[in-house]
Amino acid sequence: MLHSLNETDLFYPVTLGSLHLANRIAMAPLTRSRVGENGVPTVLHATYYAQRASAGLLISEATNISPQARGYGFTPGIWSEDQVVGWQQVTDAVHAAGGKIVCQLWHVGRFSHVSLLPGGQAPVAPSAVRAQGETFTATGFEEVSMPRALHTDEIPGLLGEYRLAARAAKRAGFDGVEVHSANSYLLDQFIRDSVNQRVDQYGGSVENRTRLTLEVVAAVVEEWQDSGRVGIRLSPTTPDAGNTPPDSDVMGTYGYLIQALNTFNLAYLHMVEGKTGGSRELPAGIDLGVLRRQFAGPYIANNGYTLEMAL
Numbered sequence: 001m002l003h004s005l006n007e008t009d010l011f012y013p014v015t016l017g018s019l020h021l022a023n024r025i026a027m028a029p030l031t032r033s034r035v036g037e038n039g040v041p042t043v044l045h046a047t048y049y050a051q052r053a054s055a056g057l058l059i060s061e062a063t064n065i066s067p068q069a070r071g072y073g074f075t076p077g078i079w080s081e082d083q084v085v086g087w088q089q090v091t092d093a094v095h096a097a098g099g100k101i102v103c104q105l106w107h108v109g110r111f112s113h114v115s116l117l118p119g120g121q122a123p124v125a126p127s128a129v130r131a132q133g134e135t136f137t138a139t140g141f142e143e144v145s146m147p148r149a150l151h152t153d154e155i156p157g158l159l160g161e162y163r164l165a166a167r168a169a170k171r172a173g174f175d176g177v178e179v180h181s182a183n184s185y186l187l188d189q190f191i192r193d194s195v196n197q198r199v200d201q202y203g204g205s206v207e208n209r210t211r212l213t214l215e216v217v218a219a220v221v222e223e224w225q226d227s228g229r230v231g232i233r234l235s236p237t238t239p240d241a242g243n244t245p246p247d248s249d250v251m252g253t254y255g256y257l258i259q260a261l262n263t264f265n266l267a268y269l270h271m272v273e274g275k276t277g278g279s280r281e282l283p284a285g286i287d288l289g290v291l292r293r294q295f296a297g298p299y300i301a302n303n304g305y306t307l308e309m310a311l
């Protein structure tokens with residue numbers, strides 16, 4: 001029987017896939033830009049995350065999967081052994097405080113600046129379509145650089161980078177990983193027909209534009225050998241980063257993607273509802289409730305939630 005909800009309901013334990021959480025409050029992933037050039041978390045990070053470990057689930061700040069994935073200065077990575085050791089002190093501290101933490105796996109795609117990338121290379125993207133906006137570099141804010149389109153034969157290498165990062169996150173002691181397919185970064189850039197102009201098997205049809213996200217999820221699940229420790233973040237309508245227009249068919253495209261994700265039995269779908277960190281208003285014809293109901297597993301809601309909305 002349903003009873004009327006009250007504040008304490010948020011403090012009931014919940015299980016998301018293989019993640020047994022003490023309560024229903026998750027901390028959103030928050031970039032802090034507190035690491036050095038090597039992308040290695042320090043004792044400062046261990047303290048910061050342990051202080052917040054009473055949330056049922058901590059989602060780490062977005063963490064670069066490779067040197068080429070980086071789009072902001074002072075953000076952490078999860079590809080080198082030093083980074084693994086740095087994260088180990090974080091996960092140990094969170095676990096000692098009774099919490100759980102997943103690593104948000106990040107590739108910014110076109111939203112980067114040449115000074116942040118190895119050898120001053122251009123950022124990589126589905127297509128050579130420039131983002132708008134500035135990003136934070138070692139010397140301050142800079143306009144993001146013109147990207148180049150990834151070649152089809154570079155995609156297996158990219159998937160390999162996701163695999164390495166997923167394995168590294170496991171070694172670092174994370175309880176799971178969250179595939180960052182939100183906020184108009186690389187995977188979301190492939191999904192949206194507003195910026196994906198490809199003519200290979202990663203562009204054109206909905207099946208093609210969602211292929212990279214699904215291949216990344218499959219690769220990460222294979223590395224973890226437990227889909228119940230893999231979640232995904234989506235944000236179908238946010239323009240950030242880069243003032244990226246939404247897909248021309250949000251309901252059809254993300255509906256297809258979400259139903260395809262059901263085959264993995266993931267820990268959760270984490271949805272940013274509206275403009276990330278801004279208005280929850282949605283363009284006409286878009287109903288995130290419909291997308292939510294298309295997902296067969298647990299749902300983490302985000303964006304401007306009040307206590308009443310959370311209940």
Ligand SMILES: Cc1cc2nc3c(=O)[nH]c(=O)nc-3n(C[C@H](O)[C@H](O)[C@H](O)COP(=O)(O)O)c2cc1C
Binds near residue numbers: 032276
């Ligand atoms: C300072 C800051 C850093 C953020 N960093 C990330 C990030 O690393 N990854 C991500 O997916 N979203 C990031 N976001 C978006 C938040 O996760 C969240 O979607 C947004 O703050 C809206 O949720 P809220 O209303 O609970 O604050 C960031 C937001 C802020 C304000």
